[in-house]
Amino acid sequence: MAVKVAKDTSFSAAIRRVFLRARPETKAYLQLSPGLILVAGALLVPLALLILASFWSSHSGGEIDTSFTLANYEKLLERPGYAMILLRSIGIAASVTLVTLVLAYPLAYFVAFDVRKHKLIWLILITLPFWTSYLLRVFAWKVILGWNGAINSGLTSLGVIDEPFGFLLYNPLSIVITMSHAWATFAILPIYLSLEKIDRNLLDAAADLGDGPLKRFFRVTLPLSMPGVLAAAVIIFIPTVGDYITPAMVGGPDGMMVSNLIQAQFSKANNWPLGAAVSVVSITSVAMLSFVFVASVRALTARIR
Amino acid sequence: MRHDGTIGRRLRKAFSSAYLFYLYLPVLILPLFSFNDSYYISFPLQSFTWRWYSELASDPSIIAALYNSVQIALVTAVLSTALGVLTARPLSKYSLRGTKSIIGLIMLPMVIPELILAVSLLVVLNQTSIGLGKWAVVLGHMLICYPFAVAILMSRFEGFATVLEEASLDLGATPFQTFWRIVFPLALPGIIASVLLTFTISFDEFLIAFFLSSSEPTLPVYLWGQLRFPKKLPSALALGTLIIAVSFVFVILAEWLRRRHSATGSTP
Amino acid sequence: MTEPAALVELQHVNKKFGDFVALDNINLTINQGEFFSVLGPSGCGKSTMLRLIAGLEFSDSGSLFIDGKNMDAVPAYRRPCNMVFQNYAIFPHLTVTENVAYGLRGEGLQKSELRERVQEMLAAVQLIGMESRKPDQLSGGQRQRVALARALVRRPKVLLLDEPLGALDKTLREDMQQELRKLQQSVGITFILVTHDQEEALSMSDRIAVMSAGRILQIATPRDIYEKPNCTHVARFIGDMNFLSAVTEAVHERGRTSVAVDGFGKIDFVEKLTAESAGLTHNVAVRPEKIRLSNEQTNSDVCVSGVVVSSSYWGDQSQYQVVIDDCEVTLTVAAHNSSDSLNNPLHSGDRVWVSANHSAFIRFSGDSSA
Numbered sequence: 057m058a059v060k061v062a063k064d065t066s067f068s069a070a071i072r073r074v075f076l077r078a079r080p081e082t083k084a085y086l087q088l089s090p091g092l093i094l095v096a097g098a099l100l101v102p103l104a105l106l107i108l109a110s111f112w113s114s115h116s117g118g119e120i121d122t123s124f125t126l127a128n129y130e131k132l133l134e135r136p137g138y139a140m141i142l143l144r145s146i147g148i149a150a151s152v153t154l155v156t157l158v159l160a161y162p163l164a165y166f167v168a169f170d171v172r173k174h175k176l177i178w179l180i181l182i183t184l185p186f187w188t189s190y191l192l193r194v195f196a197w198k199v200i201l202g203w204n205g206a207i208n209s210g211l212t213s214l215g216v217i218d219e220p221f222g223f224l225l226y227n228p229l230s231i232v233i234t235m236s237h238a239w240a241t242f243a244i245l246p247i248y249l250s251l252e253k254i255d256r257n258l259l260d261a262a263a264d265l266g267d268g269p270l271k272r273f274f275r276v277t278l279p280l281s282m283p284g285v286l287a288a289a290v291i292i293f294i295p296t297v298g299d300y301i302t303p304a305m306v307g308g309p310d311g312m313m314v315s316n317l318i319q320a321q322f323s324k325a326n327n328w329p330l331g332a333a334v335s336v337v338s339i340t341s342v343a344m345l346s347f348v349f350v351a352s353v354r355a356l357t358a359r360i361r
Numbered sequence: 362m363r364h365d366g367t368i369g370r371r372l373r374k375a376f377s378s379a380y381l382f383y384l385y386l387p388v389l390i391l392p393l394f395s396f397n398d399s400y401y402i403s404f405p406l407q408s409f410t411w412r413w414y415s416e417l418a419s420d421p422s423i424i425a426a427l428y429n430s431v432q433i434a435l436v437t438a439v440l441s442t443a444l445g446v447l448t449a450r451p452l453s454k455y456s457l458r459g460t461k462s463i464i465g466l467i468m469l470p471m472v473i474p475e476l477i478l479a480v481s482l483l484v485v486l487n488q489t490s491i492g493l494g495k496w497a498v499v500l501g502h503m504l505i506c507y508p509f510a511v512a513i514l515m516s517r518f519e520g521f522a523t524v525l526e527e528a529s530l531d532l533g534a535t536p537f538q539t540f541w542r543i544v545f546p547l548a549l550p551g552i553i554a555s556v557l558l559t560f561t562i563s564f565d566e567f568l569i570a571f572f573l574s575s576s577e578p579t580l581p582v583y584l585w586g587q588l589r590f591p592k593k594l595p596s597a598l599a600l601g602t603l604i605i606a607v608s609f610v611f612v613i614l615a616e617w618l619r620r621r622h623s624a625t626g627s628t629p
Numbered sequence: 630m631t632e633p634a635a636l637v638e639l640q641h642v643n644k645k646f647g648d649f650v651a652l653d654n655i656n657l658t659i660n661q662g663e664f665f666s667v668l669g670p671s672g673c674g675k676s677t678m679l680r681l682i683a684g685l686e687f688s689d690s691g692s693l694f695i696d697g698k699n700m701d702a703v704p705a706y707r708r709p710c711n712m713v714f715q716n717y718a719i720f721p722h723l724t725v726t727e728n729v730a731y732g733l734r735g736e737g738l739q740k741s742e743l744r745e746r747v748q749e750m751l752a753a754v755q756l757i758g759m760e761s762r763k764p765d766q767l768s769g770g771q772r773q774r775v776a777l778a779r780a781l782v783r784r785p786k787v788l789l790l791d792e793p794l795g796a797l798d799k800t801l802r803e804d805m806q807q808e809l810r811k812l813q814q815s816v817g818i819t820f821i822l823v824t825h826d827q828e829e830a831l832s833m834s835d836r837i838a839v840m841s842a843g844r845i846l847q848i849a850t851p852r853d854i855y856e857k858p859n860c861t862h863v864a865r866f867i868g869d870m871n872f873l874s875a876v877t878e879a880v881h882e883r884g885r886t887s888v889a890v891d892g893f894g895k896i897d898f899v900e901k902l903t904a905e906s907a908g909l910t911h912n913v914a915v916r917p918e919k920i921r922l923s924n925e926q927t928n929s930d931v932c933v934s935g936v937v938v939s940s941s942y943w944g945d946q947s948q949y950q951v952v953i954d955d956c957e958v959t960l961t962v963a964a965h966n967s968s969d970s971l972n973n974p975l976h977s978g979d980r981v982w983v984s985a986n987h988s989a990f991i992r993f994s995g996d997s998s999a
Contacts, residue, residue, distance in 0.1 A: 525721075
C-alpha cells in the first residue's frame with residue numbers, strides 16, 4: 057500500500073475545494089451576471105425611474121417638483137386629444153400588423169414549401185434590407201411618396217396623371233405603407249420558421265385523407281403555423297405603437313402618434329413628467345392589449361381544434 | 362412532391378418576387394437619386410454626377426460625426442459581443458432553472474419602443490453625474506445590441522461539444538487557457554459576425570443617439586438635421602447611400618462567416 | 630510475491646445528481662501497471678467514476694487518492710491522469726500534430742524535445758504521414774489513435790478510457806482490443822477502461838469491477854467474474870445463464886452440501902453450510918455451454934432426459950432450448966459445432982440426454998430473487 061498523504065488543510069486548498077465543488081449552475085449564474093446587470097441598470101432602473109417621474113410635476117420654467125402628484129394622469133384623462141392620439145397609434149399599429157402579416161405569409165410559405173435549392177439565398181435576401189438604417193428607409197419612403205416624389209414625378213412624366221397624388225404622404229396611409237415595409241422581415245421570419253417546422257408527412261396525410269389543397273391549408277398548415285403568426289403579430293405591434301421616426305417623417309399633422317407627443321414633452325414643451333406619464337400609459341395599454349390579443353387567439357384556436 | 366408546377370406555386374413565386382422587389386425599393390431609390398444632377402428628387406432623371414459625394418467629403422462636420430459614429434459603434438460592438446459571449450455560453454451549455462425568463466429579460470429591449478428606452482435613459486442620465494454624450498449613447502446602444510449578440514452567439518454555441526473543454530482540462534490546460542485555445546477559436550466566426558452586426562446596428566441607430574448624444578452627434582443624427590434643408594437633400598442621399606453600402610458589406614460578411622462552418626466540434 | 634502497489638484508491642465515495650444516485654459508497658483500489666475494467670450497463674455510474682478520477686466531477690463525500698496523494702483539491706489539469714473520451718473529443722480546429730502536442734504546451738519543453746516526443750508517439754500509434762491532417766480527414770480508427778497518442782504523450786500515471794472502442798465497427802474493434810492490450814503492456818501504465826461490452830472487458834483486463842445502479846457488485850479477474858459470479862446480477866450481466874430454483878437438502882460432513890435442483894435432482898457443492906440452512910430455497914445457475922446434449926446416456930455427474938423444443942444455428946455454435954422431462958424447466962444449451970456434431974444435428978422434437986458435472990453449477994445464497 058502506498059503511503060497516503062493526509063488532506064491538504066491549507067487555506068488555498070480550502071478555497072480550491074469550494075470552487076471545484078461549486079455546482080455548475082453557480083458558475084453559470086456568475087457568468088450571466090454582467091449581462092443581467094446591464095439590462096437591470098440600463099433598462100429596468102430607468103424604466104422604474106420613468107414610472108416614478110410620471111408622478112412628479114414640472115413648473116412653467118421647466119423646474120421639476122418631485123412631490124407626488126396624480127396631476128399628469130388627470131390631465132391625460134381630462135383632455136380627449138391625448139386619448140385620441142393613443143387610439144390612433146393603436147389603430148395604425150394594428151393596421152400595420154395586419155397588412156404586414158397578410159403580405160408576409162405567402163412569401164414565407166413560398167420560401168418554406170416551394171423553394172428547394174436556394175433557400176439560404178432567399179433568407180439572406182429577405183433579411184438584408186432589415187439591416188440597413190431604419191431612418192434611411194423611412195427617409196427613402198418620404199422621397200418615394202412625396203408631392204414631387206418618385207411615384208408622382210414618375211407617373212406625371214410618363215403622362216399617366218396630370219396632377220400629383222396628394223394622398224400619398226403626410227397621413228396615416230403613408231405611415232402604414234412605410235411601417236409595413238420596415239417590419240416585413242419580422243413577420244416573414246417567424247412565420248417561415250413555424251412553417252418550416254411542420255412535418256411534411258402531416259400534409260401528405262391530410263391529402264391522403266381526402267383534403268384538397270385549400271382545405272388542407274386551412275385545416276393543417278394555417279393552424280400549425282399560428283404560433284409563428286402570433287409571435288410576428290406581437291413583435292410588430294408592440295414597437296410600432298411607439299415608433300417615432302415614421303410618424304415624424306411621413307405622418308404629417310394627421311399622422312401624429314403617441315411617440316411624437318412624448319418627444320415633444322421631453323424637448324419643446326420641457327414637461328418631462330407629463331412625457332413620462334404618456335410613456336407609462338402607452339406602454340401599459342399596449343402590453344395589456346397584446347396580452348388580451350394573444351390569450352384570445354389561443355383560446356380561439358384551442359376551441360377550433 | 363405533388364404541388365410542383367401548379368398555378369398556386371407560380372402565383373406564389375410571382376408574388377414573392379414582386380414583394381422582394383418592394384423590400385428593396387427604398388434601398389435602390391436612394392443611390393439612384395444620389396447620382397442625379399438636380400436638387401429635386403423627382404423623375405425624369407437628369408445627368409449623372411459625383412457632385413453630392415464630393416460635397417460630403419468637404420464638410421468637416423460630417424467627418425466629425427463619422428468619427429463619433431465609428432467610435433461609438435466600435436466600443437458598443439466589442440462590449441456587447443464580450444457580454445454576449447459571457448451570456449450565451451452558460452445559456453447553451455446548461456439547462457438552468459429560469460433560462461426562459463432570463464432570455465426573456467435579455468430580449469426585452471427588442472420589443473420596447475426605442476423612444477421609451479431613450480427617454481428613460483435620458484431621465485436617469487440627467488439625474489446622475491454620467492451626463493449625456495458618447496458614453497451615454499454607448500450605454501443605450503449596448504442595450505439594443507446585447508440581445509442580438511446573445512442570439513447570434515447562442516446559435517453558434519449550440520451543439521458546441523462541452524467535452525472538448527473537458528478534454529482540454531484533462532490535457533493540463535487551465536480553464537483560462539482552455540477558453541483561449543479551444544472555445545475562442547471555435548466560436549470565432551460567431552464572434553466576428555456578432556461584432557459586425559452589432560457595429561452595424563449601432564452605426565445605423567438614430568433615436569437613442571438623437572436623445573443622448575448631446576453635442577456629439579452621430580452620422581444619422583447629423584443626417585436628420587440636414588433633412589430640413591432642401592438644398593442639402595441630395596448630399597443627404599449620398600450620405601445615406603454610403604451608410605447603406607457599409608451596412609450591406611458588413612452584414613453580408615457576417616452572414617457568410619456565420620454560416621460557413623458550424624461549430625459542432627465533435628465527430629461529424 | 631510482494632503485494633502490488635496501490636495507485637488509485639477510492640474510499641467511501643458518494644455522488645448524487647439531484648435525486649439520482651450515481652455512485653453509492655464506492656471502495657476500490659487499482660494497482661500500479663494494472664489493466665482494470667469497469668463493466669456495467671449504461672447509467673450504472675461507471676462513467677461518473679471515471680470522470681471523478683479525471684477530476685471532471687467531484688464527489689459529494691469520500692476521498693480519492695492517486696499515487697498516495699489526496700485529490701480532493703486538485704483540479705483536472707493538475708492530475709497525473711489523462712483520458713480517452715468516448716467520441717475521442719479531438720479538437721476540430723487543430724491538426725493531428727497540434728492535437729497530440731496540445732497537452733505538452735505547459736510542460737516547459739524545448740521545441741526540439743517537444744517535436745521528438747510527438748513524433749515518437751505518432752510512430753507508436755502508427756500515425757506517421759498523417760501529421761498535418763485535420764480531424765475531419767481521419768477515419769474512426771485514426772481518430773481513436775490520435776486520442777490515445779494525445780493522452781499518452783503526457784506520460785500519465787493512469788490512462789482513463791471511456792468506451793474507447795464503442796464508435797468503431799466490429800472487426801476494427803477486435804483489432805484495437807489486441808493493440809490496446811499490447812500497448813498497455815509495453816508502456817506499463819495503469820489503464821482504467823470503462824465499457825458496457827463484456828467481451829471487451831473479459832478479453833483485455835487483469836481485473837474487472839462489475840457495476841450496477843451506482844454500486845460495485847464484484848471485483849475479480851475475468852475468469853472468476855465468469856466462472857464464479859458472486860450474485861445473480863453479475864451472473865445475468867456476464868454471458869448467458871440458466872437459472873434454476875433449488876432447495877438445500879442436507880449438509881454433509883467433510884464440508885459438502887447437497888442441494889435439490891429443479892430438473893436435475895441432487896447436486897453436491899463443495900461449500901460448508903450450517904445445519905440450519907437445510908430447507909432453504911435459493912438460486913442455482915449453470916452456463917449453457919457447460920451442459921452437454923447426447924443421444925446416449927453419459928456417465929457425467931448428472932444425466933437427465935429431455936426434448937429439444939427449438940434450435941438456432943449461430944455459426945460457431947448452436948443454441949437449443951431443451952425441456953427436461955416431468956418438469957417445467959426449460960434450459961438453454963450451447964453446443965460447439967465441431968465436425969462430428971455437424972453430421973448429427975439436433976432438431977426440435979428430438980429426444981436427448983442432458984448431462985453436466987457438479988462443478989458446472991453455481992449456487993447463490995441469500996438472494997432468491999431470480
